[in-house]
Amino acid sequence: MKILIVEDELKAARSLAALIAKVKPEATVVAQVQSIEGAVDHLTEAGMPDLIFMDIQLSDGLSFEIFKSVKIQCPVVFCTAYGEYALDAIKANGVDYLLKPFSKEDLQEAFNKVDNLKNFFQQNAARPDLEDILKRLGQDEGKKSFLVTKANKYITVPTDQVAFIYIRNELSTLVTFQAQEYTLGQPLDQVQTQLSAKQFFRLNRQYLVNFTAIKEVEHYFARKLYVKLSVPTPEQLLIGKEKTSAFLSWLENR
Numbered sequence: 001m002k003i004l005i006v007e008d009e010l011k012a013a014r015s016l017a018a019l020i021a022k023v024k025p026e027a028t029v030v031a032q033v034q035s036i037e038g039a040v041d042h043l044t045e046a047g048m049p050d051l052i053f054m055d056i057q058l059s060d061g062l063s064f065e066i067f068k069s070v071k072i073q074c075p076v077v078f079c080t081a082y083g084e085y086a087l088d089a090i091k092a093n094g095v096d097y098l099l100k101p102f103s104k105e106d107l108q109e110a111f112n113k114v115d116n117l118k119n120f121f122q123q124n125a126a127r128p129d130l131e132d133i134l135k136r137l138g139q140d141e142g143k144k145s146f147l148v149t150k151a152n153k154y155i156t157v158p159t160d161q162v163a164f165i166y167i168r169n170e171l172s173t174l175v176t177f178q179a180q181e182y183t184l185g186q187p188l189d190q191v192q193t194q195l196s197a198k199q200f201f202r203l204n205r206q207y208l209v210n211f212t213a214i215k216e217v218e219h220y221f222a223r224k225l226y227v228k229l230s231v232p233t234p235e236q237l238l239i240g241k242e243k244t245s246a247f248l249s250w251l252e253n254r
Contacts, residue, residue: 001027002049004042006066007079008034008059012100016053016079023107027051035060036069043070051114056080062242077110142196146174148182157182159199163213163231165191167206177213179231201250203227203239217251 003020007013013032020027030049033039035058043066054063054076066072075095079102096110146157163177165188172184172191184191192200192208202208209229216228223241225248239247 001051002030003027004030004039004049004052005032006034006039006052006054006058006063007032008055008057010034012055019104019107020053023104024111034058036063036065039063039066040069043072048073050074052076054078062246064246075114077114142199143194146182146184148174148184150182155182159195160210160212162210163229164207164209164233166208166234168234175231177231201247203237203247204243207233207237209237211251214251 001024005013005016007016010032013034017029017032020029031042031046033042037060039054051074052072054066056063056078057080063078077096077098078094079098079100081100095113098106098110142159144159146159146162148155148157157174157176161176161178163175165172165174165184167173167188172186172188174182174184176182188206188208192202195208199211200208201211209227213229213231214227215230218226218228220226220238223244225239225244227237227239229237
């Protein structure tokens, strides 16, 4: 198995390569590149490896930019210290999403997922891509409702009635278009993976919003965007400059 590591921190790249040698001794790390430009150049010149371990925040931008220049035809395991890019990773051939720091066991599980995916393809004459598989499993549409409690009673809230979900006092809180609030028993990162990437967008670490709830989008200073919803929010919703392109693309292509 030929493996490419895309990681802008040299120490982290070497540590990952050493861990790969322990977990998968028969594998070969063919190269370690530190940037979007370096990854594009390597993939263009050397061709596709069998597997890529890829950090998300590189020195020259988000690694998702690589996919715009090169058609990635192998599984990708994303390694990052941030949980907010999970849905983007799934759409970009991601078979696993390792949060730093990760253990030997986490890496082994990632290789297991790669092997399972390979076995699936070998057993099926028609080889659908990862996005097709996710659609068949129903993950592309996302969950249809949330089970919440109010006055010691269970209530079902349809997902299309959810205006936004945010972190309040370290708890995920669901807010409907009628401004009703319910506390969820899951971290926001986990809630995000259950929802349709076409319908919901993670604006920042605290807010996940429904497209239908977006009323206005304005330019803000320091190349940020200010998002105003049709439902009142506890604070201004701002998108940092590193996510503005992804957000505008989501608005345009959903």
